[in-house]
Amino acid sequence: MPPTPAPRTPDASRRSERSRRAILEASLELVGEAGFQKLTIEAIAARAGVGKQTIYRWWPSKAAILLDAFTARVEDPEYAAGLPDTGDLAADLKTVLRATADEFTDPGFEAPYRALAVAGAADAELSRQFAERLTGPGLAAYRDRLRAAREAGELASDVDLDLAVALLTGPFFQRWLTRGGPLTHAFADALVDTVLAGLRPRDA
Amino acid sequence: MPPTPAPRTPDASRRSERSRRAILEASLELVGEAGFQKLTIEAIAARAGVGKQTIYRWWPSKAAILLDAFTARVEDPEYAAGLPDTGDLAADLKTVLRATADEFTDPGFEAPYRALAVAGAADAELSRQFAERLTGPGLAAYRDRLRAAREAGELASDVDLDLAVALLTGPFFQRWLTRGGPLTHAFADALVDTVLAGLRPRDA
Amino acid sequence: MPPTPAPRTPDASRRSERSRRAILEASLELVGEAGFQKLTIEAIAARAGVGKQTIYRWWPSKAAILLDAFTARVEDPEYAAGLPDTGDLAADLKTVLRATADEFTDPGFEAPYRALAVAGAADAELSRQFAERLTGPGLAAYRDRLRAAREAGELASDVDLDLAVALLTGPFFQRWLTRGGPLTHAFADALVDTVLAGLRPRDA
């Protein structure tokens, strides 16, 4: 048996942190300037002052780079906080959904995020990573807040939490991705109100 | 004055119907076989037995070809029928949503439709056409059925029809596009039931 | 039987003469400026204002381009004239060999020719073409002149013409390629005199 015939895997401990950062930054800059179509590996390498092979060595695709670039942001502690819990479920959900609407309206956020959503829609493996590393934690926060509300008796005891989350985020996501209309605070409020109307405990 | 200095637009009356059909068919075949990534203009031209210029003359992009190919299907009279109205709103919605779930599970339908959705998410102009020609009529059918129900007193008189449609389709769309879970009949049913619970007339 | 399964071969009748010329000229310019090492396909394409694929479509290697570029020169009628025949063999050979020495001393000629000789030495197939299209006609001219001299009784009747040509050109070629010394007129003269001394008819 040969000891290690074809390891292929580079030595991560020798990785250049400077190059890694430069690549992530260059990717976000370029996708903001020119869109995902014109985000080429060559442009990233040139902008980051890096050889192409350094990119190919550490990332399997352009989308994976963007995902890393975004994940770096999301790993900020602020994002990990979960949803607020003031005791008023509707108010809390509106707060978060309004903030999300504002975020998705910011071009600096929208461009790379849309690029990732598009790439994820086209590629199942990327889709999985996208869900796990970016959208997953956010959705879990919704689920936690709704569970707390259910236990407090604000929601029917048989509410399907996953479905509830889907009702809150699905219309929002659809409107954003398909450009079905503006992501206003009014839309966020109406969405929350209508969904919660269907989730309240039924009369005894 | 020169008679026609720059006649940019080709003469549609001379267009070859045979080529048009061959191109649309080749596109659907190729996207089904190899995915949107490998759907290239060159491959379409080769498969359709057509010169590349014939494609560029009549369509602005690959996605536009797919859109035409799909629209041809949707223009079948069956699709234009609108939603059924048996008098039982929940049952009617479940019927349609279940059928849609089955459709989106069929690979022959899914591949090109996902390709279009992806292209639309990335390109605003295409997004507009996609909505106008493909998703629009379907959503209008939902709105019509819900309006009838509202007038019949099955729904609260102040229900926002657009929001109601979004609540029914958004979670469905999101789950499909992001591969968030299987599009089962059970999911369709739960979705309809929960949404309608929030739209019913409130007790006097 | 399929009609034409994989022709691969481009249609020569549609070839762009303008591009062909531009590529040949750019190659000669570049090899003169920077040497064969820096003669890259990309540089040729850029200088010629041509896509790389146009080069790959019509030539198998950089050396093949140079060979074509050179052959174009050699096909000038002047080159096809054969050696002079004044009746004085030694004088005629010295005339030609001196002219050749001058030519090989001219940098504009030397650079691409050396590049070709090097490439030919490394690659057997190219070597064959190089001999057939460039050096062959010249050597044949020597052989013809020597044959005439043999028939005129100036050379021994059993002289091996190929060997005689090799004796005249071999030392010259070796000195040039290995930089064994300067290609002077004196060298050409001494070479001719010594070789002819060995080829003259032996005393009865």
Added chain:
Amino acid sequence: MPPTPAPRTPDASRRSERSRRAILEASLELVGEAGFQKLTIEAIAARAGVGKQTIYRWWPSKAAILLDAFTARVEDPEYAAGLPDTGDLAADLKTVLRATADEFTDPGFEAPYRALAVAGAADAELSRQFAERLTGPGLAAYRDRLRAAREAGELASDVDLDLAVALLTGPFFQRWLTRGGPLTHAFADALVDTVLAGLRPRDA
């Protein structure tokens, strides 16, 4: 003032003999297997189990490695012996030239030697070293033998020894490098006979 600001030159006394040998051997093996084109520094390093820097530290180019590898062979005492002198110049020259022909027909010898000749033809500095260390001693041996013959009255007293050597080796070299024909014993014999015919003392 710093004692030794930029030493640049490595300490030869610490050089690893094991690595040196492994590199020379790997180079000869690789050039024999795949030709000079595919002889890369990385391949040599990998084959020799050596870091690339160890190669760059001690050799300026691939060709220089090959030159060293070859020189190691030539420094065998057998090679340093000079030409035989049996008193019969023609026989002695034929012996040597036939042996050389055999050598140049051996693939194990031919591949690296051709690689060196090619590299030398392309690079003047390498050409100089090639002549000095490899071909020079051999040519000097020819010159010595011819000088002895001249002094013995077998050759004309005014024979130019360098030219005589060139006449014997030039046609041979040319035929080999340009693949102008097979290097047979018959060719060697004819070459010697014809050249010597031109160098003999003229009749009184």
Added chain:
DNA sequence: CAGTAAACGAGACGGTACGTCTAGTCTTCGG
């Protein structure tokens, strides 16, 4: 016999050029 300095195996790095692929345009020719 430790300390240390340099050569070592290893391989990541910024680059260049490769040869291939596709986009979108331009040209030729047959029907």
Added chain:
DNA sequence: CCGAAGACTAGACGTACCGTCTCGTTTACTG
């Protein structure tokens, strides 16, 4: 004069090596 065929310019793709530059690890001389 439209359409098929496909050659064209352009440029991104992913790969192979280049020569340089760290990394730790031997290795051999020195204090």
